[in-house]
Amino acid sequence: MDIPTWVWWTTIIVTMSVLLFDIVIIGRRPHEPSMKEVSVSLAIYVGLAIVFGIGVWVFSGHDYGVQFFAGWLTEYSLSIDNLFIFIIIMAKFGVPRKYQQEALMVGIVLALIMRAIFIFVGAAAINQFSWIFYIFGLFLIWTAFKLAQEGASDDDEEYEENKLIKFVEARFPATEEWHGIKIVVKENGKRLITPMFLVILALGTTDLLFALDSIPAIYGLTQEPYLVLTANIFALMGLRQLYFLIGGLLQRLIYLSYGLAVLLGFIGVKLILHAMHENELPFINGGEPIEWAPDIPTLMSLGIIILILGVTTVASLVASARGVEGKSSLASAMDEPDEAARTSSDERDDQVPDTSGDVDRVDRS
Secondary structure, eight states, rough: OOOOOHHHHOOOOHHHHHHHHHHHHHSSOOOOOOOOHHHHEEEEEEEHHHHHHHHHHHHOOOOHHHHHHHHHHHHHHHHHHHHHHHHHHHHTTTTTTTHHHHHHHHHHHHHHHHHHHHHHHHHHHHHTTTHHHHHHHHHHHHHHHHHHHHHHSOOOOOOOOOHHHHHHHHHHHHOOOOOTOOEEEEEEEEEOOOOOOOOHHHHHHHHHHHHHHHHHHHHHTOOOOOHHHHHHHHHHHHHHHHHSSSSHTTTOOTTHHHHHHHHHHHHHHHHHHHHHTTOOEEEEGSSOOOOSSSOOOHHHHHHHHHHHHHHHHHHHHHHTTTTOOOOOSHHHHHHHHHHHHHHHHHHHHOOOOOSSSSSSOOOOO
C-alpha cells in the first residue's frame, strides 16, 4: 500500500484540527454533555470511520478495506476496555462531572501520541526483523491469559496509583482543590500542582500500558502503518462520547474481559502462525519457513472478531438481565464521581465561600 506523503500530512492535520476544535469548545464551556450531544458526536465519528473504510476498500482494494475494518473493530473493543480504567480513575480522584470531559480529552491526546510512537517503532521493527511477530504473539497470549484471570477473579480490585504518581505526590506541593482545567496554580506565592495534574498523569501512564497491548494486536491484522494509525485515530476519537453514553452499560458487560482475552489470544496465535509461515530463525526448522503453518486470511479474522464481540456482548447482557453481577470495582465506581461531587458540595457549604474562581475540593476517599 503506497501512501503519498501529502495523504499522511493531510491525515495528521485533520486529526489535529478535530482535536483542537474539541479542546477549544470544551475549554470554553466545561459541562457534562447531554445524551443527545454525545449520541450525535459518536454517530458522526462512527459514520466517518465507516466511510473511510469504504474509501480504502474502493481506492486501495477490498483486502486493505477488510484490514482497516478488522483493525478498527479490534482497537474499538480494546478502547472500551480503556473506559473501565478511566471510570475507576475518575472515581478514585473524585473528578467533578463537569471537568471529566477535559481530563478525557487530554487522555485521548496522550493516547494518540503514544500509540503513534509505538506504531512507527513497530513498523520499523517489523521491516527489520520478521521474528518480532513471535514476540508480539507470545505477548498477546500472555495478556489474554492475564485478562481471563481478571475476569475469573472474585477479588474486588481497585485502581492503585503507580510509582510515578506516588513519587509526584510525595515530591511536589499540591492543592486539594479543583481549579477547573488548570494543572498548576499559584497560592501564597507558591506554585502548586492541582488534582487535574495527577488525573492527567494517571490517564497518561495508563494509556502507555494499553498501547503495549493494542499495537501488537492490530499488527496481527495489518502490517500497513497508515491503516494502523487511522484505525487507532477513529477508535479513540469517539472514546470521550462513548464514556458518557454507555457508562451505565459498561458495568453490564460482565464478560468483556473474557471476550477480549479470546480476541487477543486469537490474534496472538495468528501472529505466531504468520511468524512460522515466514520463519527466519536458524534454531527453528533450520531457518526455513514452516510450510504447514497456515496464514489466516484477514477476511476470516474480521468474521471471527465480529463473532467474538457479538457473543461477548449478548452473553453479558443476557447474564446481567438475569441478575449476574461482575466482581470488579467498576459497578461501585460508576456512582463515585457523583457521590464525590455531593460530598465536596456538602464540605463547601460548611466553609467560608471561596471567591477566587471556579474551585472544587477534591475527595480522594
